[in-house]
Amino acid sequence: MALVAVSNKRVILKRYLTACEIGQLGDEMEVVTAEAVPLSVPAGSFAVLVKNLYISCDPYLRNRMIRHEVPTYISDFVPGEVVTSHGVMKVISSGHLDFKAGDLVWGMTGWEEYTLINNPESLFKINYPEFPLSNYTGVLEMHGLTAYVGFFEMSKPKKGASGAVGQVVGQLAKITGCYVIGSAGYDEKSKFGFDDAFNYKKEQDLEAALRRYFPEGIDIYYENVGGKMLDAVLPNMSLGGRIVACGMISQYNLEQPEGVRNLYYIVTKRLRMEGFHVFDYYDRYYRFEEEMAGYLKEEKVSYVEDVVEGLDTAPAALIRLFTGRSVGKQLVAVAREQAPAHQEN
Amino acid sequence: MALVAVSNKRVILKRYLTACEIGQLGDEMEVVTAEAVPLSVPAGSFAVLVKNLYISCDPYLRNRMIRHEVPTYISDFVPGEVVTSHGVMKVISSGHLDFKAGDLVWGMTGWEEYTLINNPESLFKINYPEFPLSNYTGVLEMHGLTAYVGFFEMSKPKKGASGAVGQVVGQLAKITGCYVIGSAGYDEKSKFGFDDAFNYKKEQDLEAALRRYFPEGIDIYYENVGGKMLDAVLPNMSLGGRIVACGMISQYNLEQPEGVRNLYYIVTKRLRMEGFHVFDYYDRYYRFEEEMAGYLKEEKVSYVEDVVEGLDTAPAALIRLFTGRSVGKQLVAVAREQAPAHQEN
Structure with missing residues (x-):
């Protein structure tokens, strides 16, 4: 395969927030277009290169933009580096036996177009692509x-x-x-x-x-x-x-x-x-995924999403969580590649 | 049995406390000598008449001296009536088959010399009178x-x-x-x-x-x-x-x-x-009593009491809980009638 390289738009943290800025959009995030990334994993690597489809906006992310003197249960973001959260991704290139190009997965990724994931063990496969893939930033995740x-x-x-x-x-x-x-x-x-x-x-x-x-x-x-x-x-x-x-x-x-x-x-x-x-409960995930997929199919559980388009809107989308303007799960569509809907008989 | 009547010194609540008075001794309690009580239970009654030996001073009692708009888990005291708490008592006269004169018991009683207990089902028998009876206001109760x-x-x-x-x-x-x-x-x-x-x-x-x-x-x-x-x-x-x-x-x-x-x-x-x-756990009492008696005998548990003498000192003893002056379990000796200490071989 020829080595293809593309540019990579990404949201980075510019500086730490003060606690009282959490609900306000300031200049602490910046959308930049980074240098081209190669679209395959380095030879010999166990990493996975993914194309990000949807990223999740969650309250805890704002807390990671504060510098904590005492460590919390999750690390603080680092200024100059890409913001990360859970997302839905398509595998583009894989050095790990469990994944191959084309697989749909969810897990921790970057607020950018492409991410090289060095610990693919942390990814979960998407077993029900007949649902809107964005559901894997929320009800199915x-x-x-x-x-x-x-x-x-x-x-x-x-x-x-x-x-x-x-x-x-x-x-x-x-x-x-x-x-x-x-x-x-x-x-x-x-x-x-x-x-x-x-x-x-x-x-x-x-x-x-x-x-x-x-x-x-x-x-x-x-x-x-x-x-x-x-x-x-x-x-x-x-x-x-x-x-x-x-x-x-x-x-x-x-x-x-x-x-x-x-x-x-x-x-x-x-x-x-x-x-x-x-x-502490990730070992229950696939049992849960199956049960929740059943509830969704039977329409016992309905689910509302608030989707905004494009990485440029991601910083503002995160703020909507705190201003109470989002109704339902807030997320950002980075790239739309919905798998063909599965037709049930 | 001839009907014997004696006077009955008692501590009554005069008026409700305000919340900020809890740690202060004011004029909300009064020690009075009430009219003579007959020293036997009324004919046909299931009640038990007890002589109070020790009474327990506990923080929650001060809270019962406040008038609560919303009921708490225990009723408020009533001005003019005797203060009640747990105590150690000797049965003087019984209309209940489970109890006879001379029995040592613990349970809810009045801050007074003699109390007629109308619900003797609530009393517990003392099975280890070889310990200081006062222990049945605390470690064994x-x-x-x-x-x-x-x-x-x-x-x-x-x-x-x-x-x-x-x-x-x-x-x-x-x-x-x-x-x-x-x-x-x-x-x-x-x-x-x-x-x-x-x-x-x-x-x-x-x-x-x-x-x-x-x-x-x-x-x-x-x-x-x-x-x-x-x-x-x-x-x-x-x-x-x-x-x-x-x-x-x-x-x-x-x-x-x-x-x-x-x-x-x-x-x-x-x-x-x-x-x-x-x-919610009173059904465990006798199992606990046996186990704790074992710990005390083996000196695996030691226990400190702060005993003051006489009903007249009871109001001040209760306050000591809040001023931090009592070390160990605060209680009042109303009458000392320790059963003869059991000699172990």
Whole structure:
């Protein structure tokens, strides 16, 4: 094969953010066109060269743009280097036996057109290309697995339990027979089949709102918000309720986190609050992928995406997460190469 | 039996406290000598009349002297009525088949000389009267059971785990082979065989102190303090650590609880924080009593009490819990009637 080289447009971090800049778009990212990359992996390398199709915009990325004195569970980005996140990719050239040119995969990649992935063991194959490939930045990927593990393994749900939860986890809860109220930072119109939903940013008195929605208490709270939301939830939990903590988005762009005052309810109501990270559950991925693909086919789970086009729009797309302007999973289409839709009989 | 009547000195609640008065002795309690009580239970009654020997001073009692708009897990005291808590009692007269005059029991009773107990099913028999009977206000009663359940059932300890814990639970942890640092609101000299101990009220920088004591992180934190202590513990927890929450004494006398800012560590360190109440575990009592009696006999557990004499001193004794002046379990000797010590061969 002749060695083909192309240019490579990429989003790089220019400088570290201060914590209070998290929700604002400044000059901390830059879209540059880098020098040509060769479109095959170096001879003898075990690496994989991918063409990026979709990249995922996630709240934790903004946190990686801050320089942390004390290391967090994931490394800080480095100024001058490309921003990375999960994405959907097509293999162009492979030095690894598990992958060949043309394979569709998801995993950690760069915000650029082409990425050389030196640890291809971290990639997952896409087994259901009949779905929109962009689903592999969300419902069929780490985000869906987070919901799946958070609900089925961490919450230990009982039929009829009540919970205030996110998009996918709420639908899993509905499938299981729970009474589900969604809570989001925007006006959620579709409700995804939930029993009801509200915008936590618009409620004057969150604690009273929750009392109204859950007169008999909340059995399962899937924590993605933190701060004032958690403070309003705690007095509304039912005895022995569970709080599954997977994120606290309301706290990421504060100089100092809000203090949570109602923790004594953990004692009086005998609550369990437990944090988890999907990294610890990747061994469940293919079982999850199969089950979730089934729910999607049967339309038991529906899924909303907010797709913007092109790497140039990626920095702004990330900010939309914090301004509450994105509805559904925010992602960027870098290049559209949808595999032909599989026709079912 | 001739009907004998005696007078009955008792401590009554005069008026409700405001939250900020919790740690101060005011005129909210009064010691009065009530009219004579008959020393036998009414004919046909299932009640039990007891003579109170020891009464227990516990932080939660101050909280029962506040009028709560929203009910807590235990009812508020009523002005004009006797203060109640756990105590050690001798049965004087019984209308219940399970009890007879002379039996030694522990359970909920009044801060007075004699109490008519209408629900004797709630009483526990004392099976080891060879120990100081006062131990049945603490190490051999609900408090010991709390430590026992909190440690063996809630913490799921592994040998070699590290924990910052209270008097009895720390010794159980030592028996299990854990590295134990005690933390108390006073200068703890005895250390109860712990690996070390510190006064959390005297540390300028609690977070740094904990980092010094636990360079590899805390596996189990037994939470009885809350507020700033919890905020200092969270960044020092090890991955997958457990926080067993049984009380938050630092918060009881505040108008508004302190905000806890470091909760995001629950997510990043995948911590489990769980509240429990010993009420839910009373079915384990007699198994626990036997096991704890064994530890005490073998001197694997030592136990420190702070005993004051007479009902007149009871109100002040309760305050000592909050001023940090009591070392060990605070209790009041109402009448001393220790059963003859059992001589072991």
